[in-house]
Amino acid sequence: MSTIKEYLSELSGRRVTVIGMGVSNIPLIKMLLRAGVEVTVRDRSPRERLAEQAQELESLGARLILGENYLKDLPEELIFRTPGLSPNTPELLDAVQRGAALSSEMEVFFQTCPGRLIGVTGSDGKTTTTTIIAEFLKEAGKNVYVGGNIGRPLLADVADMVEEDYAVLELSSFQLMTMDQSPHIAVVTNISPNHLDYHHTMEEYVQAKKNIFLHQSPEDRLILNFDNPGARSMASEAVCPVTWFSRKWQLDEGVYLRDEAIWLTNEQGSREVLPLELIQLPGDHNIENYMAAIAAVDGLVPDKCVRAVALRFKGVEHRIEFVRELDGVRWYNDSIGTSPTRTTACLESFPQKVILIAGGYDKGVPFTQLGLEIVDRVKTLVLTGDTAPAIRQAVEQADGYGPHTPDIFMAGDLAGAVKEARAAAQPGDIVVLSPACAAFDRFKNFMERGQVFKQLVQEL
Incomplete structure (x- = not known):
């Protein structure tokens, strides 16, 4: 890992392009420009749709290539793609074959964040689980940053972060597809067919999801849904201990339901963590979201904090x-x-x-x-x-x-x-x-x- 200052200094003299002027890439573009990096910004949208933003970036020194031909000729040595653009896009494949390196805003964050990383992925339940984990940590007095596929881009905050901080990240398959680093604590809520217009095959989609844990170390932790065949099958490739959660089975070890409450069994023994009557969110899927979150913060957050959050948390907008x-x-x-x-x-x-x-x-x-x-x-x-x-x-x-x-x-x-x-x-x-x-x-x-x-x- 390097600091953000060290990372930016390594880019001195290299030609860089950032594809996409969306919310997640703007902090990256500005950071690169302020560090004196030569940046070309590419976006499919015509200039009239990006007028104010385009003018600001040009005033900071960016070169813009906008419109339908935005990917034509990619001579730069380092390419930051927007998550919505597949790395299998022919123009990107050609550039990589010519020797270009492919990266993203999230990959830079992983490389430079000094704090503890908790990542959540899955086909369903990512946002709610991510939010619950963050609320648990905040209730326990931790300094928490929430981002990834939700919230604000965290790259702008990385220079202010310290080792004691936590970054809780919702990670989509788009973001994970080219990741070569994994969070310290990784959660897979479930796996089911999704985004097959982008990934084209279920195998590619699942492989992208696996990047949330394939680069972990033996000291890290992986949380998997025992009830979901797609998530359960991932355990065979885990490089660190797996903590299971199950709504349907009483597990010998892990997080499970018993007597209308969520229980946790680990090396220290078994205990009731959260009575279901305290959860304010409807649906069995939200019980599973709480289970995944409880497994993620085991040893980091007292049970009283879990119960306090459950009593007050009414859910995330647009989710029932x-x-x-x-x-x-x-x-x-x-x-x-x-x-x-x-x-x-x-x-x-x-x-x-x-x-x-x-x-x-x-x-x-x-x-x-x-x-x-x-x-x-x-x-x-x-x-x-x-x-x-x-x-x-x-x-x-x-x-x-x-x-x-x-x-x-x-x-x-x-x-x-x-x-x-x-x-x-x-x-x-x-x-x-x-x-x-x-x-x-x-x-x-x-x-x-x-x-x-x-x-x-x-x-x-």
Whole structure:
């Protein structure tokens, strides 16, 4: 590991390009420029969309290449890619073949952060688990930085960090794909098909996830979900001790359920850590998120701090978030439901059949199993977005489907979907937006989709 000052001095005289002018890369670009590094910034967006940002970076000395041909000719020796750009992009592969090194903002952070790193990945539950871990540590009086795929880019803070600090990071498969360092404590919440539009194969997706632990040392710790076959299979490649968590089995060692409470068994013995009645978040998946977080902070946080956080923590925005009750109907925003497994977990969180609004951008993930879940758990289905026909087909072909099981309506946009749901709802019903798909067909991201949904519901 080197300090950020040492890292930047090593770049002196090297030609560097940063691809992407998104939120995560701006601190990196400014840091490089202020250190006197020759930086070319590339972005697919046209200049008119980046006008103010472009002007600021040029005033700091950056050379900009914007628009459709932003990847044409990559002569630089070091390339920082944005997470959304696959390292398998032909232009990047060609540059690497010519001798260029490929890196990212997160990789630089790992190389230069002096504090203790805790990383969380998985197909579902990353953000909530990351947030709970950070809240546990804060409650115990630790100095904590939260970042990665959530929060603010932490590279801007790295110069102020010390060894006693903690950085808790949500890490996506996009970020992990080229990582050659792993956090001291690594958590894999679960593995299921996701982002197959980006990774193209499930094998590539899983291999990216494995980078969260493949570069650990024997003194580090890996937390895995015993109930999830994809996560459980990773244990054979672990280079450090594995701590298991399970909602379905009482483990001889690890974190598990017993007598309506979360228990932990380790070398010191067995103890009850958290009664389930204290958890404010609905759904079995949130019990699993707490289990993963408890395993991650074992030995770092007193149990009383775990219980204090559980009592006050109401969840993260866009995750089964209560929006309002109107005419006896409760509305929930689960815009983070960007995969079939997330939406299934959402449906399982309610004790009754719901009115579900679903559909969005096609990530290449099948909806067959979701169709079965919808038949079992949804009374009225309102579909919108690019995947609406595919989800409808999966439901209509599912075992148990018949007239009114569920009723299905198609809407041209999210506003139309909210109107259809309002018309179908009766007092006592629950309406939830949990699309099972990404938002890119209509929105910038799932956060924007969730905000629009909440506004539409508040305007009813």
